[in-house]
Structures are given as C-alpha cells and as structure tokens.
Amino acid sequence: SQELEQSPQSLIVQEGKNLTINCTSSKTLYGLYWYKQKYGEGLIFLMMLQKGGEEKSHEKITAKLDEKKQQSSLHITASQPSHAGIYLCGADINSKLTFGKGITLSVRP
Amino acid sequence: DAGITQSPRHKVTETGTPVTLRCHQTENHRYMYWYRQDPGHGLRLIHYSYGVKDTDKGEVSDGYSVSRSKTEDFLLTLESATSSQTSVYFCAISDPVGGPPSGANVLTFGAGSRLTVL
Numbered sequence: 372s373q374e375l376e377q378s379p380q381s382l383i384v385q386e387g388k389n390l391t392i393n394c395t396s397s398k399t400l401y402g403l404y405w406y407k408q409k410y411g412e413g414l415i416f417l418m419m420l421q422k423g424g425e426e427k428s429h430e431k432i433t434a435k436l437d438e439k440k441q442q443s444s445l446h447i448t449a450s451q452p453s454h455a456g457i458y459l460c461g462a463d464i465n466s467k468l469t470f471g472k473g474i475t476l477s478v479r480p
Numbered sequence: 481d482a483g484i485t486q487s488p489r490h491k492v493t494e495t496g497t498p499v500t501l502r503c504h505q506t507e508n509h510r511y512m513y514w515y516r517q518d519p520g521h522g523l524r525l526i527h528y529s530y531g532v533k534d535t536d537k538g539e540v541s542d543g544y545s546v547s548r549s550k551t552e553d554f555l556l557t558l559e560s561a562t563s564s565q566t567s568v569y570f571c572a573i574s575d576p577v578g579g580p581p582s583g584a585n586v587l588t589f590g591a592g593s594r595l596t597v598l
Contacts, residue, residue: 404586413570413589414523421584459523461587467538468513468574468585472522 374398374464375471383477389448392474394460396441403436403443404461408473414459417445450478483507486571486590494598499558501593503571505551511574512554513587514538514546516567523570529554561597569593 376395384390394403402421406414418427423438431448447454459473484505493499503512513528515538525538527546535546543565545557558565572587 402584406587406589411592413591414572414587416586416588419584419586461523463585467525467528468587469525469539470515470523472520 373472374469375460375462377458377460377471377474379474380472381475381477383479384450385479386451387449389446390450390476391444391446392458392476394443394445394471396462396464398441398464400436400438400441400443400462402463403434404468405434405443405445406459406461406470408457408459410456417458447476450476452478452480454478484571484573484588484590486569486593488593489591490594492596492598493561495562496560499561499595499597501556501569501571501595503554503556503573503590505554505573507573507575507588508551509573509575509588510551511576511585512548513572513574514544514554514556515570515572516540516565517570517592518567526556526569558595561595563597565595566597567595569595 374397378393404419405417408414418434420436426435433446436443455478457473459470461470487502514526515523517523524540529535529548547555570592571590574587576585
C-alpha cells in the first residue's frame with residue numbers, strides 16, 4: 372500500500388497559470404519534504420515543513436502542511452517552463468524516509 | 481553539487497551477472513541510502529546505512545546487498561542481476577538533526593545510475 376498518495380498523477384498547465392498539487396499521508400505526519408526532479412537527473416530539495424499549519428515559500432512556490440488532514444499542498448504561482456518536472460513528497464514514516472510516486476508537471480509556453 | 485557522486489552512471493549487463501554500484505560522498509554525512517526509481521512505483525528504499533558497517537533493510541531489499549567500510553563510500557551489490565532489477569538507482573546522503581520522527585532529515589541525492597539487465 373502506498374503510504375504517501377500524491378495527486379493529481381500528472382498535470383499540464385499553460386505558462387502563467389497557477390496550480391496546486393497535493394500529498395496525503397495514511398499516517399500521522401511529523402514532517403513533510405518536497406523535492407523536484409528534472410528528467411534524467413537526481414532530486415533537488417525544495418522545502419521542509421515540520422509543524423501543522425506551517426507555510427513556506429521559495430520564489431513562486433509555496434508549501435503548506437495541514438497536520439489534521441495529514442496533507443501537504445504545494446502551490447505554484449504564475450507557472451513558468453522552468454517549473455516543469457516531477458514533484459515528490461517525502462515523510463519520515465516508521466523511521467524511514469518514504470516518498471510518494473511523484474507528480475509530473477508540464478508547462479506549455 | 482560534487483558532494484555526492486555515483487558510478488557508473490550507465491550500465492548494461494546480462495541476467496545472472498554480478499553488479500556493483502558505488503556511491504561516494506565528500507560531505508562526511510552519517511546516513512547514506514540507496515533507492516530505486518521505477519515508473520508507477522516512484523522512489524523506493526532498498527538499503528540504508530547509519531554509520532560505518534551499520535546498515536539496515538528498506539522496503540525492497542531482496543536481491544540486493546550493501547556495504548559501508550568507510551564513511552564516504554556506500555556500495556550496492558546485485559549478486560545475480562535479474563531483469564526486474566532494471567531501474568534507475570539513486571544514492572542519497574543526510575545528516576539528520578534530532579531523532580525521528582520529528583527531526584529534520586533532508587536528503588541530498590546523487591545524479592542516478594541507470595542499470596539495464598538484459
């Protein structure tokens with residue numbers, strides 16, 4: 372069973388549009404990590420959220436952690452082609468860092 | 481980032497042959513991990529190490545072994561490669577702050593090793 376579910380599976384947006392992707396856990400979240408991966412490359416750390424209600428931003432990307440819902444959302448404002456890639460969420464579950472399957476984001480110029 | 485390197489980056493081998501992938505770090509991080517990434521399955525933990533000669537299994541450890549004789553090197557070995565082990569393998573390192581589950585554990589990933597088993 373998948374302990375971290377990401378939705379949607381994939382997303383295509385027009386450049387300039389806003390978008391939100393989600394990561395939902397089947398277990399209590401004590402911390403949530405967002406990573407980005409470009410095709411054929413390794414994962415790059417984006418943000419870490421550790422407290423319920425916490426919100427962090429980096430450039431045009433904002434991530435929030437809803438501890439009660441065991442969910443995190445990642446919002447991109449005014450998407451650009453550079454935002455394209457695979458977004459993965461990860462969490463410490465049973466003392467091991469577990470990842471979701473990832474969401475593939477395509478941004479059309 | 482040159483702090484973590486994987487070798488080889490690409491390898492094609494035949495079923496039944498042994499394969500070793502190497503992960504080398506220059507960051508002196510305590511933890512090292514091997515993941516595999518497959519379509520439809522995402523990133524899955526194979527083995528990890530929390531110190532020299534200290535290793536533990538992940539969720540997909542069958543058919544794999546690891547060794548860590550030095551802080552900087554973590555080897556993943558497929559004793560007898562099978563086609564189901566065709567995948568992209570990622571090494572990662574971390575130096576967790578505080579213990580699980582609420583401690584911070586940010587991973588730095590290598591560029592990946594693409595393995596094809598024919």
